[in-house]
Amino acid sequence: MIKFENVGVVYPGGVKALENINLEINEGDFVIIVGLSGAGKSTLLRSINNLVKPTSGNVVVDGNQVTNASKKELKKIRSDIGMIFQTFNLVNRSSVLKNVLTGRLSQVSTIRSITGLWPKEDKQIAFDALERVEILEKAYVRGSNLSGGQQQRVGIARALAQKPKVMLADEPVASLDPVTSRVVMSYLKKINQDLGITTIVNLHFLDLAKEFGTRLIGLREGNLVYDGSVDDVSDADFENIYGRSIKSSDLIGEDD
Amino acid sequence: MINLPKKPPPSLMVFLGIPAVFLFSYYCFSKVGFNLSDFRENLQNRYIVTDPLFNPKWSWAIENASEAIIETIQIAILASIVGCFIALPLSFYASQTTNQNKISFFLYKSFLNVVRTIPDLFWAMMFTVAVGLGPFAGVLALVMFSLAIMGKLLSETIDSIDPGPLEAAKSSGASHNQSVFTSALPQVLPNFTAYFLYIFELCIRASVILGLVGAGGVGRIIETQRIFLRFDRISPIIVLILVVVILIEQFSVWLRRRIL
Amino acid sequence: MNLPKQPVQQKVLKYAITSLIVVGSIWSASGLEITLEKILKAPEQIAILVGAMFPLDLSQEAIERILPKVAESLFIAWAGTVIGAIFSFPIAFLAANNVAVNYVSEATKQILNGIRAFPELILAFVFLPITGLGALTGTLAIGIHSIGTLGKLSSEVIEGIDEGPLEAIKSSGGSKINELLFGVVPQVMPTITSYWLYRFEINLRASAVLGVVGAGGVGAELINQLRFRDFPRAGTVLVATVVLVLTVDTISAAIRRRIIKGRSIKIDQ
Numbered sequence: 001m002i003k004f005e006n007v008g009v010v011y012p013g014g015v016k017a018l019e020n021i022n023l024e025i026n027e028g029d030f031v032i033i034v035g036l037s038g039a040g041k042s043t044l045l046r047s048i049n050n051l052v053k054p055t056s057g058n059v060v061v062d063g064n065q066v067t068n069a070s071k072k073e074l075k076k077i078r079s080d081i082g083m084i085f086q087t088f089n090l091v092n093r094s095s096v097l098k099n100v101l102t103g104r105l106s107q108v109s110t111i112r113s114i115t116g117l118w119p120k121e122d123k124q125i126a127f128d129a130l131e132r133v134e135i136l137e138k139a140y141v142r143g144s145n146l147s148g149g150q151q152q153r154v155g156i157a158r159a160l161a162q163k164p165k166v167m168l169a170d171e172p173v174a175s176l177d178p179v180t181s182r183v184v185m186s187y188l189k190k191i192n193q194d195l196g197i198t199t200i201v202n203l204h205f206l207d208l209a210k211e212f213g214t215r216l217i218g219l220r221e222g223n224l225v226y227d228g229s230v231d232d233v234s235d236a237d238f239e240n241i242y243g244r245s246i247k248s249s250d251l252i253g254e255d256d
Numbered sequence: 257m258i259n260l261p262k263k264p265p266p267s268l269m270v271f272l273g274i275p276a277v278f279l280f281s282y283y284c285f286s287k288v289g290f291n292l293s294d295f296r297e298n299l300q301n302r303y304i305v306t307d308p309l310f311n312p313k314w315s316w317a318i319e320n321a322s323e324a325i326i327e328t329i330q331i332a333i334l335a336s337i338v339g340c341f342i343a344l345p346l347s348f349y350a351s352q353t354t355n356q357n358k359i360s361f362f363l364y365k366s367f368l369n370v371v372r373t374i375p376d377l378f379w380a381m382m383f384t385v386a387v388g389l390g391p392f393a394g395v396l397a398l399v400m401f402s403l404a405i406m407g408k409l410l411s412e413t414i415d416s417i418d419p420g421p422l423e424a425a426k427s428s429g430a431s432h433n434q435s436v437f438t439s440a441l442p443q444v445l446p447n448f449t450a451y452f453l454y455i456f457e458l459c460i461r462a463s464v465i466l467g468l469v470g471a472g473g474v475g476r477i478i479e480t481q482r483i484f485l486r487f488d489r490i491s492p493i494i495v496l497i498l499v500v501v502i503l504i505e506q507f508s509v510w511l512r513r514r515i516l
Numbered sequence: 517m518n519l520p521k522q523p524v525q526q527k528v529l530k531y532a533i534t535s536l537i538v539v540g541s542i543w544s545a546s547g548l549e550i551t552l553e554k555i556l557k558a559p560e561q562i563a564i565l566v567g568a569m570f571p572l573d574l575s576q577e578a579i580e581r582i583l584p585k586v587a588e589s590l591f592i593a594w595a596g597t598v599i600g601a602i603f604s605f606p607i608a609f610l611a612a613n614n615v616a617v618n619y620v621s622e623a624t625k626q627i628l629n630g631i632r633a634f635p636e637l638i639l640a641f642v643f644l645p646i647t648g649l650g651a652l653t654g655t656l657a658i659g660i661h662s663i664g665t666l667g668k669l670s671s672e673v674i675e676g677i678d679e680g681p682l683e684a685i686k687s688s689g690g691s692k693i694n695e696l697l698f699g700v701v702p703q704v705m706p707t708i709t710s711y712w713l714y715r716f717e718i719n720l721r722a723s724a725v726l727g728v729v730g731a732g733g734v735g736a737e738l739i740n741q742l743r744f745r746d747f748p749r750a751g752t753v754l755v756a757t758v759v760l761v762l763t764v765d766t767i768s769a770a771i772r773r774r775i776i777k778g779r780s781i782k783i784d785q
Contacts, residue, residue: 049427079429089420093442102438105430113434127519139520155424162428269774281598284591288651288732295647304645330544337541373761375721377728378738378754385742386565387558391548396558465637468728469739472548482641490641498633 001027001198002048002166007057007067009043009222017043019222021057027165030192031200032213032230036242039219041202045168048200049081050074062165079106082159082197086171088151092144096135096154099143100126103161129160133187149180156187167191169201173208178252181205185212205252206238308488317492321477325496328473329504331394331466332459338395339402340452346403347410353419354436368407376401376462380471391472398462402455409451410444417443453508460501569751578749582737586756589733590764592654592723597716599655600662605708607663608670615674615700625671631664636722640731651732658719658726666715670708677703710772717761717768724757 004023010016018040025031033041046052047059050066059066064077082103090099104122105113112118118126130136133153143151152172159167169188173181185201189212192199203209209216209230216233218226218241226233226241239245348354349364379400383393417440425435467475474493481489610616611624639657647653682699690698727735734757741750 051423051427075429075431077429078427081427081429083424083427085420085424087420089418089424091421091439091442093445094438098438102425102430102434103428105425105434105438106428110431110433110437114437136518137520140522140526158424159428280594284595284598285655287588287591288595288655290595290652290655295652298647301646305642309642327548330547333540334544334548334550337537369762369765370758373721373758373765374754375725375735375757377725377735378757381728381739381742382565382754383562386561387554392550392554392558395548395550461635465635465725468637478638478641482644485645487642494634494638501633 001025001029001062002200003058003060004044004047005058005060007047007054007059009040009047009052010055016222017052018047018054021224023217023224023227025198025200027198028192028196029198029200029215030189030213031198031215031217032209033200033202033217033219034204034206034209034238034241035219037204038221040222041204041219042170043222044219045083045170045200045202048166048168049078049083075106079162080164081166081168082162082164083168083170084152084155084159084172086174088148088155090143090151090154090158092142094143095140096130096143096146096157097123097126097139099154100129100157100161103129103158106162125163126157126161129157130154132160132191133157147180148176149183152176152180152184153187156184156191160191164197167197167199169199171202171204173252174204178254181208181252182211188212205250206246207251207253304485305487308486309491311488312492312495313488314492316489317496321474321493321496324467324474324477325493325500327391328463328467328475328497329460329500331391331398331473332456332463335395335398335463336402336452336456336459339399340406340448340455342399343403343406343410344448346407347414348436348440350407350411351414353414353417354422354440365411368404368411371400372404372408374400377465377469380466381469384470389470394463394466394471394473397466397471398459401462402459405455405458406448406451410448413444413447414440450512453512457501457505457508460504464497565747568747569754571748572752572755573746573748574752578752582734582749582753582756585727585734585737585753586760588651589720589723589727589735589757590760592651592658592726592732593716593720595655596658596662596723597712597719599659600666600715600719601712603659603663604666604670607667608674608708609696609700611667611671612674614677614679615696621671625668628664628667628671631660632668633664634661636661636726637729640726640729644729644731649730649732654723654726654731654733657731658722661722662715662719666711669711670704673704673707673711674700706775706778710775713768713772713775717765720761720764724761 002023002025004021007018007021007023008016009018021044033044035041043052047054048061048066050059050069054067057067061077062080064073066074066077069077091102101113101118101122104118104125108118108122127136127139130139133156135150135153135157138146138150143154146154155172167188172188173184176184185208188199188201191197201213210233213230216226216228216230217224218237220241220243226237235246238250242250346364346368349360350368352361355361355364376397379397380394383396384390387393387396421439421443422435425439426432430438463473463475464478465473465475467473467477468479470476474497478490478493481487481493607624607628611621611628613621615621616624636657639661640653643653643656647656677700681703682695685695685699723733725733725735727733727737728739730736734753738750738753738757741747741753
């Protein structure tokens, strides 16, 4: 489904964010990427939909060349990839429904999106997505009036509304408490299992990774240092990925 | 003995700047002819103005100036609405947050800057030559005026919005315009409204003057009366205008509170 | 599924505002007799005017006439701003309700509002018969109007300060004057100074305009050239004004940024 072919990313200024990444992710996988801050997790994720363009190598998604795609091709590719963010990135002043509808933008003409005359089918898709994350009743509530966990669920609904083939989650629970984090992660897991959407999640909480992941990828200083099943991973493997022993801040823990 | 830190020397700018300011000010005052004794002499003449000024002819004013005052208000309403709405898309092009194309950004921002430098009355003068005397020229002039101010204020606001939602929209495959419309515009709408009301008030004041150069409004009446030193007619007109301005100001404060 | 209903209030407000804007525009446009025909003809007419201004009149004679006037606008604006700054500063303290007694500050605020209400041009009108044609009238008009606006803005800055440092001074035995000098002034100076500079930028435009009524500055030049249909020379006046204002704007903006940001001091270890 997703193939990294010798991907490297060097930021202006010389920082090597990713080096020589060769990776294949299969359709329906639920992949969790761990690593220290700055290890390249975010860059790796963003090179899948070309928000960050690799300086060397190629990314292929569902048979389509992403890295050197034209603007038009890129839009089509991106419409099949949903993304959720650590800071939720909702439009605060807009309602939940309006936020989720932005997931349908790529399928709707500019005029309709500006005047607010969304086609009925698109509105229904939005409602379905909201129901899947069990937040349908808040459809007309302003984004900023929701809690963090609720906002992230709206973010998931927005991505779902795209009817994507791939779901990218960049530290989706970093700003949430342990209970809410588990709720959000379980939604992601359920969507992956029920709808078969290939899901890739960046996490820096190791226990959460072990709890929800099936496949684990470890990045260290831009290099791929671990790729295997979550069941096989040991504390020693984690220490190798982090380059140091595990601290309590690496675990989300339980709510006391 | 403790090691005292060295006191930082006064910055060069302050050291040279402050005396320069004083010198320049002195120069300016002498150049504009500021001469205390002359000034005192001139003040003796103040009765030419103050006598009629405090003797307002209300009936004349109401009879002859009401229509013109309404014209003044209409110019302000039309110009601020048209100017601000044109400025809305321009502002997004004049901010690097929503316009990544460096050349296009530079062009739009420079355009706004240049339009800002030309005073409203200059615009009015030019438009009266281009499209003829009358309120149309006045409206066009204040459109440029509103455009410039809204453009600057709004583009600076757009500079400091949260780019996150924009990134989210782009990553879902939405076009640039769709992303800006759904994810950037809502963030600045309250600011746009506040700026619009502010610019509307500015337009009312500016529109009073336009008549001076024949661009419509009550200004032409004021000008004609001024030439004949009929301050007894001018003062009631000014008071009427002030009343209108205050009423509009109160209305906009009320409106601001309801919407925001 | 149970679809939630959209709250009615949001929609009503939106429609109310839209109709207000549409109705307001149509009423105004028809009252002013602005027809579609006029609007469509306008771009062409503007293009004709702009075309007539180029090439600009850059002859010796033109420059000798225009440059001193442009400079005069600069002087008027500066002198007017200085008057405004000097007088508005103490008045602002009187108008601030956390420095002056309530009825004093209220009264001062109303007086300032009164002064502010008159555009510089109207003030120039009033002064013309007294101080005659020329730069002095313009300076007075701008100066007095600036006292009004700067007074109000400065008083708002004073009202918005952090009272903490004042309390500290008072508790250590400082007098009210000490409070003002060491507590209020250092807090408000950066913002107030940047307001002075911003006012200078605006006054520069105002002084250019005042020339139209003979109160000095480049406005008289422009209106004369336009009346005599000497468009190239009018164009020169415009360009000269634009250049002057842009330069002043840029320098002033840079200084204002620097004032607000403050200076970074290198500490030698």
